[in-house]
Amino acid sequence: MADVLKVTTPLSGYDNSTIKNNPQAGQGAQIQNPVDPTRVTRGDNRTNSGGNGEQQLAFQYKSNFGAFLNMVKNVPDLSKIFADIFFQGDEMLTGGVMGQEAAEKIAAFFKATQMNEEDILPFLKEQAESNVKFSGGLFDQMRMVMADTNSVDLKADVLNFIKKFNDMSSGKHILGDIFRTLREMESFVYKQTREQIQEMLKELDMSAQEGNTSENSALLKNKIIPFLARYISANHDMGTVRDKISLLTVLISRYENGNKGEVLQAFQRLTGYQGFRKYFGEMTLNQFSQLLDQVDMDQAAGKNEWSDKFLDFLRTGVNGGTGLENRQTFLNMMNSMILNESVYMPLLHLAFPININGKKLFTEMWIDPDEHGSTTQAGIKRVSRIFVKFDIQGLGQFKLLLVYGEDASSLQLYYPEGMQKSEGSIQKGIKAIFEQHRLRIDNLHLQAGGGPSSPLEVFPKIQERKNSVDVRI
Template identity: 75%
Template sequence: MADILKVTTPLSGYDNSTIKNNPQAGQGIHIQNPIDPSKVMRGDNRTDSGGTGDQQLAFQYGSNFGAFLNLVKNIPDLSKIFADIFFQGEEVLTGGIMGEEAAQKIASFFEATQMQAEEILPFIKEQTESAVRFNGGIFDQLRQVMAETTSVDLKAEVLNFIRKFNDMSSGKHILHDIFNTVKDMEAYVFKQTREQIESFLKELDLSAPEGQTSPNSALLKEKLLPFLGRYIAMNHDMGTIRDKISLLTVLIARYENGDRGEVLQSFSRLTGYQGFRKFFGSMTMEQFGELLHQVDMEQAAGKNQWADKFIDFLKAGVNGDAGLENKQMFQNILQSMVLNESVYMPLIHLAFPMNVDGRKLFSEMWIDPDEEGSSTQAGAKHTARIFVKFDIRELGQFKLLLLYGDNAATLQLYYPEKMQKSEADIHKGIKNILDRHHFRADNIYLQAGGGPSSPVEVFPKIHERKNSVDVRI
């Protein structure tokens, strides 16, 4: 028995010759310095990323940022997936049995993708401006404050103000999310409780203007949440409704945080910093309040009709309305788009299908409008870096890398191999486009096939956090 259990301490009544040492007690030949939680140990050649001893600064794949990089590298190619769906055509996607509402959303989206050649540039410009959430004079000045100040407190106050403004401009959207979350709870409670929840929803003012949150916040915090808390305590319901209550509390906190008075007070605190007054002068809280009246909250909240139709289309696909065989592809598309909106992604990401004069194409692009902001580009002139993947029906996938600034451009284009005989015409066409827009082409590089597959390979700025401390929670 002693041999089976690998007992290492002699016991009375056993022959010591039969007791063997635990083979795991020794140190493996590949472990120079085993981990001891009770001590601070030398790191020797261990790397959590699985690298060699030379990779002393390799990022940890167990960290949040390491997980993000892995996802970006391994995520399915959105341009290929969506192109396959988009090129099927409206007739294929709307075939079979589906609800009238879903069919209408899909048809509306396909109609929105149709445009003329001269409409492409204004469309891309509109989508780019919508992708930048905070724009306008106030936020341009706040960016200058953040760039020049060395005060950690001032930066924290600026970020706190932006967070409150963001919640205020999104007030109606958050309120509707609250309504839908509470409405979903009705399916998980008893009839009497459901009736009480419905009465609370009737009191909720969904037409309340952004910034005027007090009446709805009072109803949600003083009546609805205590009622739901009592329901959980009495019924010991630890299922779906408890998870929805957790989501509800976060939404209520955001909604209350967007109160107009909170935004004004946050601005008032900023006026106490010299670094802030350098750009805003002696603007008072009252003057800023007048500016808020002139702000288009829908635009500030990123309202975009085309994007809304795109989202409705994706929702229909994820729900299986575009065919169950396409459901997984829609889920991959949604995952890719959410990933590209990560807080770790320092780039503008755009993705849109277009039907131009009857020819369908899908384009995805990543834009860094501030290339010299990267530590790897110290001292460089003002430049922008763009990576575009676009798929044209009947031709195939193209990949474009563009670095431009000071009216000069360096361009790399990877085109489908079957177009190799047309390389001279492609080069001439690109040169004409650059000349038409008064850009000097320092270098135009063309290659059949190949090219980078992920923005991680193109933008060094994405890697800048790899040596920072990052702990997964």
């Protein structure tokens, strides 16, 4: 008779060695929530980090931050991808697939990468300054206010001021995005509606200065948005047009938020805090208004001519201008650039190709200028950490890790394996560079091949939030 009940308790006289355990008695491969009456557990025996009780806390289960860390770890190597395209050079222009406009943009970018040795340092400084959006004496003092106060209200109002200033300095850029979004909507509406949109766009003042947003905001909120809302209601258009209206409302909100009056009100609110007046003294609203008039908004918004050509280069490739077979490559590059600008990335990220006297190289670097936090805190000395990956045409990829502080400094360089015979020359060259710029180097380590591949391996600060509460929406 078949053992339907699969009894596992041995009977008298049976050979215990032949009795097999009940396969259902233990925990199955897919069962992760066994009942333990001695303690309270959550479903599937998971911890808040997504692992089980025996695993250490790693990521929040399906959290935004966990997804970010996973993307950083698995993102394609931008330096290798870009170097492959950049080293092709003019060959991209002779493939016969590009139109005249695309070819001109690619050629303009390649021309912008050509430099002499003496141009490199000013170029690096310019790129770094344009990436640090909130720079200058005003924001240095704002940072001191944030570091010196324990008031949650003061910190919130400082951040509110910075947000409004950011929207004001980006006013022309935001207005351009609004204009382009409306022009894109023309392709998805009827001819009569398209003509009406075109007429309303003529009323937009595209030359309006940053902070002077009242007239354009009124036109957008009181005329253009209601017109589009009526169009959707009348035609029951729930597709692309409605999606673009959602984007449009966000852009309009930012544009209106950047009105100079809004920025002045945010500053006036800050003057009510003693912690703020400690660093700004008795600066009046009129004095601050005059200070705003002297600010270079293009620089404050991070506008950079070289970066604009770089973006045109990426945009041309993403749109298929260099051939559809290269489109995914450009998309990977763009995604990598955007990922490194994430709100979760606490580092300055730079990426740029350079053509020095016909020798091409592509460099990507991550910089943490103050690894231990604010240097305004007593007893804390600044330590800077820099991770650089660069490809040199004809040689290969190098990786450099520099940790530089007041008490100690160290440099690790990982070079292509084919250059092992030149290690002595490389070492002498590095020491000569440090001596030339009067920098101290306590430890110098050179290695052929290997080295870290991701900033996650170099900067512990990136993962500081992994033990915090986070949810995915």
